[in-house]
Amino acid sequence: MTPRRRPSALHPRVWLPSVVALLAAGLLWARVARGNPYVLPPLGAVGAQLVGEPLLYLANAWTTLSEALLGLALGALAAVAVAVAVSESVLLRRAVMPLAVVLNVTPVVAIAPALIVAFGFGILPKVLVAALTTFFPVLMNTVTGLRSVPRGVLQVFRTVHASRWDVLLRLRFPSALPFVFAALRVVFPLSLVGAIVAEFSAAGATAGLGTLIKVAAGNSQLDRVFASIACLALMGVLLLAAVTAVERRVLSWHASQTR
Known part of the structure; x- marks a missing residue:
């Protein structure tokens, strides 16, 4: 059976649901902002911030992106690197994986101040912090992938003394x-979260969207806060689109790209 091809990006089935959802969200935002200006600023004010101070x-x-x-x-x-090592050694896997789990369940917001005290207020x-945020998802997915080889195929390689x-x-x-x-699709946008958490925790930080949000929130500048959030959202979407495009090219042979 011939696999189904993905619809073109210009096909309405691809872009129309997203456009409708965004329009609905915009209308809901406008309605809430009209009655609660101290909860949500008008979208026009957010847009004016972005246009006025690009x-x-x-x-x-x-x-923040850097x-x-x-x-x-x-x-x-x-x-x-850790995934390759633990996939090749059962003993190493039993030693390292519990430590990785402990690191993962420790809130990064609790680790960030300690790292800033230890390494200063630079980059x-x-x-x-961004590295810690992205480490565990990539580790677990890579270990799973390295160990997901069908036993029969692995046996063939062993019979030819590979x-x-x-x-x-x-x-x-x-x-x-x-x-x-699959892990990269998650951690590319998640890395922004790690950077923002670190900027929130750095008392001496002078740059970054996290710092901008913190200062603007302290001055009750909601339009600037949400303009910064809009920049973060756009960056996250672009990063996700970039890794998805690379995935489709690199994994063009895989069944997941033909559905």
Whole structure:
């Protein structure tokens, strides 16, 4: 049976539901803001903030994005390296995985102040917080993917005396790629959360959308707060779109991309 092709991005079935949902959310926002201006600012005021001070939001967005992407790269690379190690050693898996679980269940908002005290108010603690936020999902998905190789296929590789490196590179890694990309779809936007938490916790921070939100909230500038949130939301959507596009190209051979 011929697999169904994905509909074009220009097809109404692709974009129309999102447009309708956004319009409905906008109408609901306008209605709430009209009666509760101290809860939600009017959308026009938020738009005026973005249009009136674009350089302010671009500069702070770039700071937060840089922290998030550096943290994501550090966390994801460390997670893949640990996943490969624990997938090759049962003893190491039993030793490392409980520690990873403890790290995951510890609220990052509790760790961020300690990292800032330890490493100062520069970019390093913010990168580390973003890395911690992204580490565990990538680790768990990669371990699952590396261990999801069908036993029969693995037996074929063993019968031809394939080395451990060949099994890892030619069999386990391709099997793990869909799991890794599934994790990346989650942690790309999540890395922004880690960067924002770190900026909230850094008393001496002077840049970043988290700092901008904290200062604006202290001054009751709701329009600036929500303008910063809108920038974060847009960045999250763009990061998710980017990783999805890469996934479709890299995994064009996989069944998940033909449904």
